[in-house]
Amino acid sequence: MTDKAPAAPLNAGALPDPMPTRPPRSQWQDVWRQFRSHKGAMAGLALFVFIVLGVAIGPWIWSASPTDIPPVVDMIKNRDMRPIYTLLWDSGAKTSWAHPLGTDNLARDNLARLMFGGRVSIAVGLTAMALSILLGTLIGVMAGYVKKLDGPLMRLTDLFLALPLLPLILVASLMFREALAATFGPEGGVFILVVALIGITSWMQTARIVRGDVLALKEREFILAAQSIGTSPRNLILRHLLPNVVSPIMVSATLGIAIAIITESSLSFLGFGFPPDFPTWGRLLNDSVDRMTLYPERVIWPGMLISLTVLSVNYLGDGLRDALDPRIRGR
Amino acid sequence: MLTFTIRRLTLAVPTLLFISLVIFLLLELAPGDPMAQMPLTIPPEVREQMRVALGLDQPWPVRFWKWCVQFFWIEPQVLIDHIFGTSFSAGDPRVVSWQTRSPVMDTVIQRMPQTLWVVGVAYVVGILIAIPIGIYSAYRQYSIFDQAGTFVTMVGYSVPPFFTGPLVIMIFAVQMGWFPSLYDTTHKVVDWASFKEQLHQMFLPVMVLATQITAQISRFMRAAMLDNLHQDYVRTARAKGLGETMVVMVHVVRNSMIPVVTVIALGVPSIFGGAIITEQVFKVNGIGQLLITAIQANDLPMVQTLTFIFAVLIVLFNLIADVLYGLLDPRIRYD
Numbered sequence: 001m002t003d004k005a006p007a008a009p010l011n012a013g014a015l016p017d018p019m020p021t022r023p024p025r026s027q028w029q030d031v032w033r034q035f036r037s038h039k040g041a042m043a044g045l046a047l048f049v050f051i052v053l054g055v056a057i058g059p060w061i062w063s064a065s066p067t068d069i070p071p072v073v074d075m076i077k078n079r080d081m082r083p084i085y086t087l088l089w090d091s092g093a094k095t096s097w098a099h100p101l102g103t104d105n106l107a108r109d110n111l112a113r114l115m116f117g118g119r120v121s122i123a124v125g126l127t128a129m130a131l132s133i134l135l136g137t138l139i140g141v142m143a144g145y146v147k148k149l150d151g152p153l154m155r156l157t158d159l160f161l162a163l164p165l166l167p168l169i170l171v172a173s174l175m176f177r178e179a180l181a182a183t184f185g186p187e188g189g190v191f192i193l194v195v196a197l198i199g200i201t202s203w204m205q206t207a208r209i210v211r212g213d214v215l216a217l218k219e220r221e222f223i224l225a226a227q228s229i230g231t232s233p234r235n236l237i238l239r240h241l242l243p244n245v246v247s248p249i250m251v252s253a254t255l256g257i258a259i260a261i262i263t264e265s266s267l268s269f270l271g272f273g274f275p276p277d278f279p280t281w282g283r284l285l286n287d288s289v290d291r292m293t294l295y296p297e298r299v300i301w302p303g304m305l306i307s308l309t310v311l312s313v314n315y316l317g318d319g320l321r322d323a324l325d326p327r328i329r330g331r
Numbered sequence: 332m333l334t335f336t337i338r339r340l341t342l343a344v345p346t347l348l349f350i351s352l353v354i355f356l357l358l359e360l361a362p363g364d365p366m367a368q369m370p371l372t373i374p375p376e377v378r379e380q381m382r383v384a385l386g387l388d389q390p391w392p393v394r395f396w397k398w399c400v401q402f403f404w405i406e407p408q409v410l411i412d413h414i415f416g417t418s419f420s421a422g423d424p425r426v427v428s429w430q431t432r433s434p435v436m437d438t439v440i441q442r443m444p445q446t447l448w449v450v451g452v453a454y455v456v457g458i459l460i461a462i463p464i465g466i467y468s469a470y471r472q473y474s475i476f477d478q479a480g481t482f483v484t485m486v487g488y489s490v491p492p493f494f495t496g497p498l499v500i501m502i503f504a505v506q507m508g509w510f511p512s513l514y515d516t517t518h519k520v521v522d523w524a525s526f527k528e529q530l531h532q533m534f535l536p537v538m539v540l541a542t543q544i545t546a547q548i549s550r551f552m553r554a555a556m557l558d559n560l561h562q563d564y565v566r567t568a569r570a571k572g573l574g575e576t577m578v579v580m581v582h583v584v585r586n587s588m589i590p591v592v593t594v595i596a597l598g599v600p601s602i603f604g605g606a607i608i609t610e611q612v613f614k615v616n617g618i619g620q621l622l623i624t625a626i627q628a629n630d631l632p633m634v635q636t637l638t639f640i641f642a643v644l645i646v647l648f649n650l651i652a653d654v655l656y657g658l659l660d661p662r663i664r665y666d
Contacts, residue, residue: 040485069556162350162649164641166604168357170626171634173358203567262491269493272625282493289497289612303494311489318485 034107034323041319047312051305055118064099065108066116067277079107083297102297104288114301121261122309124194124280128260133198133253135243141237143207144214151210151255154211157204165201167265172197173272190274194267207253213245247324254317258310265306281306332657339650340656348399350642351635355395358631385429400636401426406436430630438621439637444517446617448529450606453537457544458595464545465552465591469560470579480549487546492605495539496612510535514615536613540606544598552592555587589659596652600644 023171035041040197063190069075081102095102101110133327143153173193180189192248200218215222265282267273274280274289288298370630373381399474401424408420413610458604464484504512520526559565560583568578607619614620618637626634657663 014380040482079355159350159353160344162346162642163353164600164604164638164644164645166607167626167634167638167641168354170623171358171638174626175357233356257490265491266493270611272626283585285449285493285497292501296501299494299497299501303498307486307490307494310491311486314485 001323012160013024031323035319038319038322040315041322044312044315044316045310048316050300051118051309051312052122055122056117058115059112059119062109062111062115064112066108066112066279069106069108075107077107078103079090079105080106080295082295085111086297101301102295104298105291110298110301113279113284114281114305117281117302118309119189119284120278120280121264121282121306124191124198125257125261125309128195128198128202128264129253129256130193132202132250132256132260133206135199135212136203137242137249139203140207140210140245141214141241142212144211144218145233145237150211153207157207160201160204163201166266168265169197169201170270172271173267175234186275187278190278194264194273202256202263206249206256209248209252212243213248214241217241217244251317251324254313254320258313258317259308261310261313276325332654335657336650336654339653343646345648347639347643350646351399351402351639352395354635354642355391359391359633368493370421384650385465397424398426398632400599402636402639409436411432419436426632426636428625428630430628435636437635438633438638439618442617445514445615446603446606446610446619449533449536449615449617450540450602450608453540454506454544454602456537457541458548460541461545461548461606462552462591464555465549466584466587467578468554469548469556472557472658477553481553482596484549485549486544487542488550490542492539492543493610493612495542496536496609499535499539500612511592512613513612535608536615539612540602540609541603544602547598548591548595552587552591555590556583559583565590565640583642589656592659593656596648596655599648600641603641 067176070078078096078099080094081099082090082095083102084097084100086102087095099109099111100171101114103109104113139153139157143150143157176193177190180193182187184192223240224238226236231240264273264280265285268280268282269286271286274283276283284302285299285306286303288295292299382388386397389397405420405423405425408423409425412418412420426436427433428435428438431438437566445501464480466479468474471540503510512535515530516538518525518529518532520529560579565578565583568582569575573582603618606617607622609615610619611623618640622637624630624635625637
């Protein structure tokens, strides 16, 4: 007689919850989604990955030696080759498919030298960035977390910010060269020297940002909660503080790569960096400036590669900053 | 404000003294021998006498004290003597370069105009270009102009001067032949024609330096404008019927200039540092070039003095930036 109404859903009367169609996203998935919408950042990432892979894998595919000088007869025959594209406007140019980007004045292959130089430049950039971030985070966390150290460490930061860094890097790069070269060999010594100098002179911004963030986080309830259940200071820093300051650190890390690459190239350009037979992009550029009217490609290629790497890294950093901090999006 | 300035100035003195000590100790560690360039035929005892003549036989605290006295006490006297024709400093030992055996400050004064001409003009030009770009890109955010401007400033920010330098030399000096590739420092400005000549030869180095400055400052200007454009006082200004030019160019720009002015002040010392490379590219024999040659020749008094001058610039312009910030923005109170 009474046909039963279909069984009412459990929450009849209340607004029905839409069933989630997608699994919940983590914070980093959100960041990645935001990052992907920044076209410049994606282009920067692609370009940077391309350059890094090019210089990392390139030498295995293109096996010409970047440093070996061929025997004299070959050298005279093969030196000062122009890049292959020169044929487009100058059919009489000395070119060869064996050296697509030409050779230098000692008949070394330009493409191989660019790849080798890129390896060094990017390795210096990444290592120096890592050192600078490590120092900056360490000092920032110490200053923010330990009250007694705050004053002295921040005065130290101020002092470093007041030092004229480029002149001091130049002086120091001459001073410690011999000592380090004696221990680690001429190339290894200079590598350690350049990385250490750049790292030691570029941690201040990171330290300031990290300290500020740590100071603010320290007053939050979750830190109090962690302290009240007896978390040791070490775990408090590693598990609760550091994960929360990781986004500004990541941004300064990306921008730090750009600064490190530029500083290394400037050092090499001024003749205070790697030895002449050990190519880096800055060194290649410096060596070719004197004859750039005859062989402009030897200036343009290393210069372009430095600029493109730095540009891509800067765009990457911009996108990362926007993705990690939605409040400043679009600036 | 005055008390703040005075407090900061008195605080700057120990800071600078400490910095000069740090620089001195760093140079003290340098294993380089200032006698290394001398001929090998000089007998050891003469060599030893020469070391004594340079004052190298004394322990470092004594030498540091001497440098301090010479730099902070005698050099200002020399300056006063030079201006007023007095003779306070007659016979007092000055900071002497090991390369040229002439007083360091004399060389610095000789080199200063070259650097100031190039760096100063580039800074002014850069700012003059950057501010309109920043204003317009922020006002038309996400327009074609803004996108292009942001891209160009990003490029200008990323391309190092040691690449743009040779590039503009190659294009404008070699291919086109419009400008000289080298900077002739012996050129004297006496009349209109020579002034034009000076502008002509300054064009390329100024262009390279100004590109970088423009890139940095227009980014800042844009961000500062964006911060202000959406604030309530702008809406109020529009609501009471002010013209758009008035709103943007007077209300918003004035408020946006506050952080930008401090950034401009803070940037001055780093521009001197950056000019080291530009001077090297265009062979301008200014301060930066002097520093490079002094470092290579192990001329420690020269390096010490020049580096210290750079440090003074940094501390001074930090102070200026702080004071300007307080003067321009009445909400900021330091005391």
